Amino acid sequence: MRITFYDAKPYDVESFESAARELSWDLKFFDVHLTEDTAELARGSEAVCAFVNDKITAPVIDRLCDCGVKVIALRCAGYNNVDIAYAQGRIPVVRVPAYSPYAVAEHAMALLLTSVRRIHKAYIRTRDFNFSLNGMMGFDLHGKTVGVVGTGKIGRVFIDICRGFGMDVLAYDKYPAKDLSVRYVSLEELFRKSDIISFHCPLTEETYHMVNRETVEVMKKGVILINTSRGALIDAEALLQGIKDRKIGATCLDVYEEESEFFFRDISGHILNDDTLARLLGMPNVIVTSHQAFLTKEALENIAKTTLDNIRDIVENGSSINEVR
Ligand code: NAD
Numbered sequence: 001m002r003i004t005f006y007d008a009k010p011y012d013v014e015s016f017e018s019a020a021r022e023l024s025w026d027l028k029f030f031d032v033h034l035t036e037d038t039a040e041l042a043r044g045s046e047a048v049c050a051f052v053n054d055k056i057t058a059p060v061i062d063r064l065c066d067c068g069v070k071v072i073a074l075r076c077a078g079y080n081n082v083d084i085a086y087a088q089g090r091i092p093v094v095r096v097p098a099y100s101p102y103a104v105a106e107h108a109m110a111l112l113l114t115s116v117r118r119i120h121k122a123y124i125r126t127r128d129f130n131f132s133l134n135g136m137m138g139f140d141l142h143g144k145t146v147g148v149v150g151t152g153k154i155g156r157v158f159i160d161i162c163r164g165f166g167m168d169v170l171a172y173d174k175y176p177a178k179d180l181s182v183r184y185v186s187l188e189e190l191f192r193k194s195d196i197i198s199f200h201c202p203l204t205e206e207t208y209h210m211v212n213r214e215t216v217e218v219m220k221k222g223v224i225l226i227n228t229s230r231g232a233l234i235d236a237e238a239l240l241q242g243i244k245d246r247k248i249g250a251t252c253l254d255v256y257e258e259e260s261e262f263f264f265r266d267i268s269g270h271i272l273n274d275d276t277l278a279r280l281l282g283m284p285n286v287i288v289t290s291h292q293a294f295l296t297k298e299a300l301e302n303i304a305k306t307t308l309d310n311i312r313d314i315v316e317n318g319s320s321i322n323e324v325r
Contacts (some may be wrong), residue, residue, distance in 0.1 A: 002026040003073070003311060004042040006034040007051040009264060011300060012075070016049075019304035033260070039063035047071045047311045052291065053260035056082040056093075065091055071314040075307045076294070078230060079324050080203040093324045094310035098153050100299035105157035107293035108198055108228045111252035115224060115287050116141065142166035147194030149187070149210070150201030150229065151177050158198055170194060173201070191215055196224045203230035211235060216242040222249035228293045231257035236276045243283055250285040254293045263290040 001023075005012065008029035016027055028045065032038050034054035040063070042048045048069050050056060056072060061083065064072065072087065074095040087093050114120050117138040125132070146162045148155050151173045159169050159182060171182045172190045187210070191197065197219070201207050211225065211234040225248060227234055236257055242248035256263070258274055272278045280286045294303075306322065313320035 001047070001311070001315065002028065002045040003047045003049055004045040004069075005029045005049045006032060006038065006054050007264065011295070015300040015304040016308070019301070019308055023308070025308075034060060036060055036063055039067060042069050043067040045069055046315050047073050049073045049075055049307060049311075052076050052078060052081060053263070054081060055260070056087075058083050058086040061087050061090055071311055073307050073311050074324075075303050078202060080230060082324070084324055088325070092314050092320070094307075094314060094320045094322045095324055096303050096306045096310070097322060099294070099302035099306065100296055101153040101157045103296040103299040104154045104200075104228050104293040105161055107254060107289070108154075108158055108200075108226050108252070109161050111228070111254065111287055111289065112141070112196065112198075112224065112226055115250045115252050115285070120287060121284075141196075143168070144195040145170060145193055147172070147190035147197040148182075149173075149190065149197065149199045151180055151182060151184075152200065154228075155198075155200035156180060158200060167196075174206070188218060191218045192220070194223065195220060196226065198226040199229045199233050201229060201233070203232050208232050209235040209238075211239060213238045213241065216247060219247065221247055223247075224250045224252070226252045228254040231255040231259050236280065240276060240279055243280075243285065250287075251280070251283075252287045253280070254289045255291055256288070259291060 003025065005027065008031055013029050020027060030041055034048065034050045034056060036059050039060055042064060048064060050072060069091065072091055072093045074093065077095060077097055079093065079095050082093055084093060118136045122136065142165060145168045147170045148159055149172050151159065151171050162169055169182055170185050170190050170193060172185060172187045176184045209232065216238055239248065239251060243251065256277060258277065281288060310320045310322045
């Protein structure tokens, strides 16, 4: 079995080589996006393994099929980057629906605490022997209202963490869970009443730009937004304007709509070719991590194991429970 990996980073190589140790499979790793041009690298492979920023469009799917590829294996949960409708009947697409909801939910809380207690600023100050506390005042999370959009695997863990901090939780989900004891409200009410809003729903046509000029208008003054889901849930221009207007108090982003050109790469020696991102990064109340919420040892182990199982199931048995339909 030969698998061609795209967007492969050293941590991917390590986790997949370790998970495939017992198998005599040929794993080929490339640090380039999967595109119409790079699809050719997969010729002779049974499977390709792609990540969140590989845009798997109809022409890419055609090229992969031409190259004899039998399965597209996403080593992530979200699949908004794949033209699933076009893939149907042409090539199976599998994903890793769950690998560690804790990794992402804990990262969301880490971002929130960093922002609220100014840890990012304290870290830099004290390294420079600046022990002044001026401008470092935070606020208690205890007693604040947090709105959680999407109460699936990650949203639930985040709710539990917030409850541990003594926060009041409001939730919105298009498909509210029957087995979850939480106060579901409309999205409008959640936006209106929350001091902090954290997004844990998938990117779909419906959730695209759910934070926009109109919805920012409805939110509380000083609201903190946390997005560890997908960048395009937030209209970045509206976010920037909300921050400039002092309506949005702080923002924690692990994802950004136009991230595919920048995230997961070291472009520190280059000019950042995105004025909106540059402006956001220049704001004292914005924290950005580059799509790293998933990046824990446990998550990587689970991703590698499930991805290899998914590929084997498709190639050897013709079906997988993790096929996206
Ligand atoms: P999940 O499928 O378990 O839960 C998603 C929830 O969103 C479900 O309860 C669903 O009913 C709800 N939902 C669907 N449409 C909605 C809508 N229109 N409005 C509100 N809620 C809606 O998924 P999960 O494992 O909890 O992951 C959530 C998202 O987190 C993923 O879609 C992915 O985009 C993102 N994610 C990010 C990272 C990262 O590293 N930053 C890692 C994993 C997942």
